Amino acid sequence: xxxxxxxxxxxxxxxxxxxxxxxxxxxxxxxxxxxxxxxxxxxxxxxxxxxxxxxxxxxxxxxxxxxxxxxxxxxxxxxxxxxxxxxxxxxxxxxxxxxxxxxxxxxxxxxxxxxxxxxxxxxxxxxxxxxxxxxxxxxxxxxxxxxxxxxxxxxxxxxxxxxxxxxxxxxxxxxxxxxxxxxxxxxxxxxxxxxxxxxxxxxxxxxxxxxxxxxxxxxxxxxxxxxxxxxxxxxxxxxxxxxxxxxxxxxxxxxxxxxxxxxxxxxxxxxxxxxxxxxxxxxxxxxxxxxxxxxxxxxxxxxxxxxxxxxxxxxxxxxxxxxxxxxxxxxxxxxxxxxxxxxxxxxxxxxxxxxxxxxxxxxxxxxxxxxxxxxxxxxxxxxxxxxxxxxxxxxx
Amino acid sequence: xxxxxxxxxxxxxxxxxxxxxxxxxxxxxxxxxxxxxxxxxxxxxxxxxxxxxxxxxxxxxxxxxxxxxxxxxxxxxxxxxxxxxxxxxxxxxxxxxxxxxxxxxxxxxxxxxxxxxxxxxxxxxxxxxxxxxxxxxxxxxxxxxxxxxxxxxxxxxxxxxxxxxxxxxxxxxxxxxxxxxxxxxxxxxxxxxxxxxxxxxxxxxxxxxxxxxxxxxxxxxxxxxxxxxxxxxxxxxxxxxxxxxxxxxxxxxxxxxxxxxxxxxxxxxxxxxxxxxxxxxxxxxxxxxxxxxxxxxxxxxxxxxxxxxxxxxxxxxxxxxxxxxxxxxxxxxxxxxxxxxxxxxxxxxxxxxxxxxxxxxxxxxxxxxxxxxxxxxxxxxxxxxxxxxxxxxxxx
Numbered sequence: 001x002x003x004x005x006x007x008x009x010x011x012x013x014x015x016x017x018x019x020x021x022x023x024x025x026x027x028x029x030x031x032x033x034x035x036x037x038x039x040x041x042x043x044x045x046x047x048x049x050x051x052x053x054x055x056x057x058x059x060x061x062x063x064x065x066x067x068x069x070x071x072x073x074x075x076x077x078x079x080x081x082x083x084x085x086x087x088x089x090x091x092x093x094x095x096x097x098x099x100x101x102x103x104x105x106x107x108x109x110x111x112x113x114x115x116x117x118x119x120x121x122x123x124x125x126x127x128x129x130x131x132x133x134x135x136x137x138x139x140x141x142x143x144x145x146x147x148x149x150x151x152x153x154x155x156x157x158x159x160x161x162x163x164x165x166x167x168x169x170x171x172x173x174x175x176x177x178x179x180x181x182x183x184x185x186x187x188x189x190x191x192x193x194x195x196x197x198x199x200x201x202x203x204x205x206x207x208x209x210x211x212x213x214x215x216x217x218x219x220x221x222x223x224x225x226x227x228x229x230x231x232x233x234x235x236x237x238x239x240x241x242x243x244x245x246x247x248x249x250x251x252x253x254x255x256x257x258x259x260x261x262x263x264x265x266x267x268x269x270x271x272x273x274x275x276x277x278x279x280x281x282x283x284x285x286x287x288x289x290x291x292x293x294x295x296x297x298x299x300x301x302x303x304x305x306x307x308x309x310x311x312x313x314x315x316x317x318x319x320x321x322x323x324x325x326x327x328x329x330x331x332x333x334x335x336x337x338x339x340x341x342x343x344x345x346x347x348x349x350x351x352x353x354x355x356x357x358x359x360x361x362x363x364x365x366x367x368x369x370x371x372x373x374x375x376x377x378x379x380x381x382x383x384x385x386x387x388x389x390x391x392x393x394x395x396x
Numbered sequence: 397x398x399x400x401x402x403x404x405x406x407x408x409x410x411x412x413x414x415x416x417x418x419x420x421x422x423x424x425x426x427x428x429x430x431x432x433x434x435x436x437x438x439x440x441x442x443x444x445x446x447x448x449x450x451x452x453x454x455x456x457x458x459x460x461x462x463x464x465x466x467x468x469x470x471x472x473x474x475x476x477x478x479x480x481x482x483x484x485x486x487x488x489x490x491x492x493x494x495x496x497x498x499x500x501x502x503x504x505x506x507x508x509x510x511x512x513x514x515x516x517x518x519x520x521x522x523x524x525x526x527x528x529x530x531x532x533x534x535x536x537x538x539x540x541x542x543x544x545x546x547x548x549x550x551x552x553x554x555x556x557x558x559x560x561x562x563x564x565x566x567x568x569x570x571x572x573x574x575x576x577x578x579x580x581x582x583x584x585x586x587x588x589x590x591x592x593x594x595x596x597x598x599x600x601x602x603x604x605x606x607x608x609x610x611x612x613x614x615x616x617x618x619x620x621x622x623x624x625x626x627x628x629x630x631x632x633x634x635x636x637x638x639x640x641x642x643x644x645x646x647x648x649x650x651x652x653x654x655x656x657x658x659x660x661x662x663x664x665x666x667x668x669x670x671x672x673x674x675x676x677x678x679x680x681x682x683x684x685x686x687x688x689x690x691x692x693x694x695x696x697x698x699x700x701x702x703x704x705x706x707x708x709x710x711x712x713x714x715x716x717x718x719x720x721x722x723x724x725x726x727x728x729x730x731x732x733x734x735x736x737x738x739x740x741x742x743x744x745x746x747x748x749x750x751x752x753x754x755x756x757x758x759x760x761x762x763x764x765x766x767x768x769x770x771x772x773x774x775x776x777x778x779x780x781x782x783x784x785x786x787x788x789x790x791x792x
Binding site: 011013016018020023024026027031032035036039040043044045047048049050051056081082083084085086089093097109112113114116117118120121122124125126127128134206208214215216217218219232233234235236237238239241244245246247248249250251262263264265266267268269270272340345347349350 | 407409412414416419420422423427428431432435436438439440441443444445446447452477478479480481482485489493505508509510512513514516517518520521522523524530602604610611612613614615628629630631632633634635637640641642643644645646647658659660661662663664665666668736741743745746
């Protein structure tokens with residue numbers, strides 16, 4: 001018997017159908033109470049002692065272990081903290097050191113900009129003739145040549161939801177001698193991920209999307225346990241030191257993935273994320289995936305029946321698609337704003353993409369049917385033509 | 397008329413004298429309520445819309461401006477986010493690019509380990525024969541030679557409280573053609589800082605000490621406005637892009653200190669920090685400094701009168717000392733634990749330093765007198781000899 005959808009695990013506002021959990025997941029029940037307990041009881045009451053008495057010191061590892069379970073990684077292999085951008089830099093910098101002589105970082109043109117920017121910043125910083133190549137997503141497997149040091153790909157395309165074949169591309173990268181780095185921003189909590197089986201050297205991800213960790217929640221990084229000893233941390237912060245409180249003058253990395261921690265961890269946001277992970281108790285990722293596909297197919301069918309003006313840009317085949325559905329529409333920006341005013345929250349990605357996240361933890365068939373119905377009215381009745389929806393706001 | 401101490405701006409636990417605000421500041425009034433409003437009202441109620449409706453998008457800059465006021469920096473010159481370790485890396489990497497051909501990073505042997513570790517990690521990452529030099533603090537000014545690219549110093553020594561002369565060392569560094577980077581971890585909120593007058597190119601700091609931002613609160617970085625255009629961000633994250641939501645393929649840095657932002661900001665912890673900054677309303681840093689010196693001198697006098705076993709390791713001259721007082725004692729670890737059990741919270745730093753933060757926002761003369769009295773009994777009566785205080789815990 002399925003637990004899905006388990007809306008009772010979230011505090012969802014009334015009158016809203018939330019199809020943007022792929023951008024910022026909703027508030028899990030218990031997260032606010034946990035934050036308050038940490039702030040008032042631990043910080044306020046225990047002050048500095050809370051590092052011991054409330055075990056703040058092990059919180060990053062404990063939260064990492066809970067994420068590990070959802071992405072097919074062994075306990076102790078996932079470090080938390082910082083932002084996804086920082087974690088991309090760490091993985092890339094380590095990968096380049098592992099393949100001296102090779103000068104190419106291979107990504108794809110569909111990757112999220114910050115991944116590409118961090119690669120550009122790293123290349124600019126280290127000099128030495130490195131190059132970032134970004135072929136089209138479909139061409140990336142064929143572009144893994146013997147000069148590639150690292151392949152950096154986001155498994156699920158943030159615009160279209162198109163999904164790379166993690167196992168096949170990892171095999172291909174490693175056959176060519178490259179280090180494989182997966183960005184799981186739109187995978188962790190969205191579908192089963194089997195990192196260990198993939199053999200990938202690194203994975204990174206954020207926790208404010210499908211993991212519902214809250215705005216600016218800490219990121220995570222996985223390093224395959226057998227290569228941790230080879231990883232030279234570019235961001236050699238004290239929390240990655242083998243013995244941070246010995247206050248030694250020389251950096252000496254921890255002999256685990258903890259070496260990819262950097263500075264003092266964000267205890268309040270880590271605690272909120274820890275509470276958010278309770279929403280996954282007893283949830284089977286295979287069941288999430290089955291429900292996600294069902295909801296996605298329903299949404300595509302119902303929207304296409306009502307909105308011939310929209311063009312599906314997500315793959316039609318479920319096996320090639322993550323847990324989102326995107327449609328192109330020239331007036332997509334205004335249409336999303338009009339849709340939000342009607343209580344259905346999706347988002348817009350330039351230049352013309354209307355994006356909808358399907359999150360079976362808190363969405364059921366009835367939500368999808370209603371959302372499609374409202375979208376049909378927004379498009380069919382031309383609600384988006386209202387001038388108030390045309391002006392660009394700062395963030396969409 | 398002085399407002400100090402303004403204990404009513406904090407939720408301080410009863411029965412405790414807190415002399416560790418230089419490690420983790422106490423809970424400011426209103427911080428918990430603000431966190432709850434952000435979590436329940438903004439995140440829970442507004443969901444993704446809160447980036448606009450609650451103006452999350454400008455929160456990092458607004459908080460930066462509030463910090464700027466306390467460190468003598470102009471509005472718009474301070475970016476917030478990440479950890480201090482990350483900010484050190486950004487400043488150092490940018491500084492090295494500004495001085496091509498020079499191969500030395502100069503710091504001192506008293507600097508906080510993570511600053512030295514980040515420098516070591518950067519050097520290891522970029523190659524090219526860079527070198528970190530760490531003379532003794534007193535020798536650092538004389539060690540600024542023409543091969544130094546960047547001088548990286550923490551103004552106030554975390555162990556001893558010894559304070560560098562910011563203006564003089566900055567002048568010397570710049571006369572030698574080096575870029576000056578100040579770590580204000582133990583300065584911001586502890587004393588007046590006049591960054592603009594110093595002319596230093598960069599400053600970095602954390603906010604969980606004297607600024608009371610909470611455990612793992614975001615860090616900050618200052619770049620002198622006239623050099624921002626020269627700063628090449630090594631950590632080229634999307635939030636430092638000139639137009640993050642344009643989702644361009646190529647990194648193009650913002651034309652302000654915002655280019656030193658990296659990933660998605662930690663909204664909950666930034667909000668708590670924002671609330672914590674309310675405690676500074678109407679407070680004059682010169683008054684803080686005067687009170688800090690008065691409390692420190694009182695503490696030194698009273699402790700020395702009671703505890704001949706302890707050796708002052710902080711400078712005796714107030715002008716050379718930050719807002720902390722440290723004593724060496726071979727059994728310091730056990731003594732601090734015994735002292736905490738008696739309600740006076742200080743901390744220990746290896747190998748033998750008992751460290752006490754003097755924070756006039758919430759400490760008055762009566763607290764200092766009582767703390768000295770209790771310390772006198774812990775040392776004089778040998779309470780620290782109890783075996784339960786000898787075993788090392790993980791964090792002190």
